[in-house]
Amino acid sequence: MERGVPLMRQLLALLLLLTTVTADARDLVLIVRSDSPVMEMDSLTVRKLFMGVTVTAGSQQLYAVRLVGDDNLESAFLQSVIGMSAAQYERRLLLMAVKQGRAPPTVTDSPAQVIRTISEDRRAIGYLWADQIAGRSDLRTVRLLWRG
Amino acid sequence: MAALGEEAISVLPPTATATAEHHPNASPAAEAPHHDHSAVDPGLNLFGFLTASYDHLGSAAARENQGKSSKVEGALLATYGHGPFRFLTEAVVGADHADVERFQVGLELRPGTVIWAGRVHQPSSYWNTEFHHGQYLQNSITRPAIENWEDEGGVVTQHVGGILLETERSLANGMTMRLATSAGYAPAIESGTLEPFDVIHWHNGVRHPAYALRIDVLPDGIGEQAFGVMSGFSGLQARGSGIERLDRIDLTTVGLYGDIHVGAARWLGSVYRIRTRFDYDQQTDAEYATSWFLHGEYRLREDWMGYVRHESTLGTDDSRYFAYFPDFVTGRSVAGLRYESGSNHALSLETGSATSNGERYMELRLQWSAVFH
Numbered sequence: 001m002e003r004g005v006p007l008m009r010q011l012l013a014l015l016l017l018l019t020t021v022t023a024d025a026r027d028l029v030l031i032v033r034s035d036s037p038v039m040e041m042d043s044l045t046v047r048k049l050f051m052g053v054t055v056t057a058g059s060q061q062l063y064a065v066r067l068v069g070d071d072n073l074e075s076a077f078l079q080s081v082i083g084m085s086a087a088q089y090e091r092r093l094l095l096m097a098v099k100q101g102r103a104p105p106t107v108t109d110s111p112a113q114v115i116r117t118i119s120e121d122r123r124a125i126g127y128l129w130a131d132q133i134a135g136r137s138d139l140r141t142v143r144l145l146w147r148g
Numbered sequence: 149m150a151a152l153g154e155e156a157i158s159v160l161p162p163t164a165t166a167t168a169e170h171h172p173n174a175s176p177a178a179e180a181p182h183h184d185h186s187a188v189d190p191g192l193n194l195f196g197f198l199t200a201s202y203d204h205l206g207s208a209a210a211r212e213n214q215g216k217s218s219k220v221e222g223a224l225l226a227t228y229g230h231g232p233f234r235f236l237t238e239a240v241v242g243a244d245h246a247d248v249e250r251f252q253v254g255l256e257l258r259p260g261t262v263i264w265a266g267r268v269h270q271p272s273s274y275w276n277t278e279f280h281h282g283q284y285l286q287n288s289i290t291r292p293a294i295e296n297w298e299d300e301g302g303v304v305t306q307h308v309g310g311i312l313l314e315t316e317r318s319l320a321n322g323m324t325m326r327l328a329t330s331a332g333y334a335p336a337i338e339s340g341t342l343e344p345f346d347v348i349h350w351h352n353g354v355r356h357p358a359y360a361l362r363i364d365v366l367p368d369g370i371g372e373q374a375f376g377v378m379s380g381f382s383g384l385q386a387r388g389s390g391i392e393r394l395d396r397i398d399l400t401t402v403g404l405y406g407d408i409h410v411g412a413a414r415w416l417g418s419v420y421r422i423r424t425r426f427d428y429d430q431q432t433d434a435e436y437a438t439s440w441f442l443h444g445e446y447r448l449r450e451d452w453m454g455y456v457r458h459e460s461t462l463g464t465d466d467s468r469y470f471a472y473f474p475d476f477v478t479g480r481s482v483a484g485l486r487y488e489s490g491s492n493h494a495l496s497l498e499t500g501s502a503t504s505n506g507e508r509y510m511e512l513r514l515q516w517s518a519v520f521h
Binding site: 101 | 190225227228278280370488519
């Protein structure tokens with residue numbers, strides 16, 4: 001019993017620490033409009049979409065909306081989805097555009113613009129922090145991309 | 149911080165929304181007419197490429213063929229897309245030349261499938277389909293001689309005037325299959341070079357048909373790993389070749405390629421079997437050559453890359469066809485370093501040895517390349 005008290009305190013401290021970490025954690029999520037035909041998307045397909053490869057749902061071509069300007073979000077996106085540095089990713093998109101005249105992902109530096117673009121078109125797919133779309137019934141989370 | 153794998157989806161709350169079938173009135177066209185094409189439209193995109201280079205070749209004959217040791221060249225690529233319609237043109241301008249390399253209009257038949265008409269790159273070269281004319285896109289300064297453009301001493305068809313169909317299909321296992329095929333007018337042999345179909349000056353004379361096909365398998369679905377087969381046929385108009393009684397040369401190529409990324413390394417290789425069939429008045433005969441190259445790159449740091457390449461073309465010694473291109477490099481080994489500044493400037497240094505017309509000589513090249521868009 002005498003040795004159990006410090007152990008209990010340590011466990012409580014650990015629990016408190018974990019709770020704190022969880023409260024501060026932010027989830028990066030893949031989102032679509034609530035009536036999007038996309039119900040799920042595996043990690044490879046997400047990567048294809050944001051690398052400029054044609055991805056369809058039925059006969060509809062999907063398109064990607066990319067958010068820049070939030071360093072943490074961009075870093076998490078490049079690490080968890082693309083698996084490349086920013087420079088390599090830019091070069092890859094350039095190659096796709098030059099080779100086949102393809103449209104690169106739509107780019108915006110505004111989370112509100114991401115939400116607006118997706119809520120206006122069911123073929124659009126983007127990513128945001130989960131707390132940025134909390135409470136919105138017009139958007140739907142398709143996939144958790146990263147948890148930090 | 150940790151990336152989550154496939155199982156991460158299970159921690160999400162269940163989605164409570166419907167598919168399009170549950171909302172038949174919610175078609176994109178009905179709800180967002182202004183976005184029917186606009187969001188996926190490429191629109192107008194302009195890319196400018198600039199290259200400044202200095203080459204030192206250890207052969208008097210090679211130097212004479214090369215002309216100036218330093219040169220500046222620019223390329224402009226414009227693409228436009230609206231709805232199913234596409235347009236792409238690529239022009240290259242140097243101190244002593246200006247060429248429209250590609251001029252093509254296209255129609256997207258379905259997502260991932262486009263048919264083009266105009267002057268196009270024939271698809272039976274993976275290297276050229278990967279890098280096109282933008283020198284910045286290609287990490288090495290030189291390209292394998294078998295992949296050279298016609299106006300740079302190339303010996304196989306790279307441009308045709310005709311149609312090009314490109315299509316790709318994602319498979320259920322994550323792989324992607326791509327197919328590209330072209331049919332059109334082949335180059336002619338004139339003035340010691342292949343003269344491809346010219347869309348601007350329109351003085352092409354008699355041209356024979358050219359066909360090409362490439363099938364790609366992308367195991368990763370994206371193209372960081374790619375394997376494929378390619379084949380091309382060109383009927384080269386040869387009356388201007390200067391060879392008596394020679395009307396036409398039929399050039400047939402069959403090849404394989406592989407492009408593999410492993411960590412910081414990339415290996416790209418191709419092998420071609422080339423058959424040339426000479427058509428004299430009443431007589432034909434054929435000869436064969438084999439060309440291959442293996443190109444390796446290693447990213448030393450984020451902004452530094454090293455590369456090596458070895459290439460060889462066999463069967464050229466007694467070839468009447470290759471004799472028509474005496475400056476063609478039949479063997480080359482190079483090593484180079486490339487420094488990238490940001491995502492649009494690169495400085496490269498390349499050295500090695502080359503063999504042309506039976507003479508082996510040293511090469512030293514320095515190049516700055518950039519892209520603006």
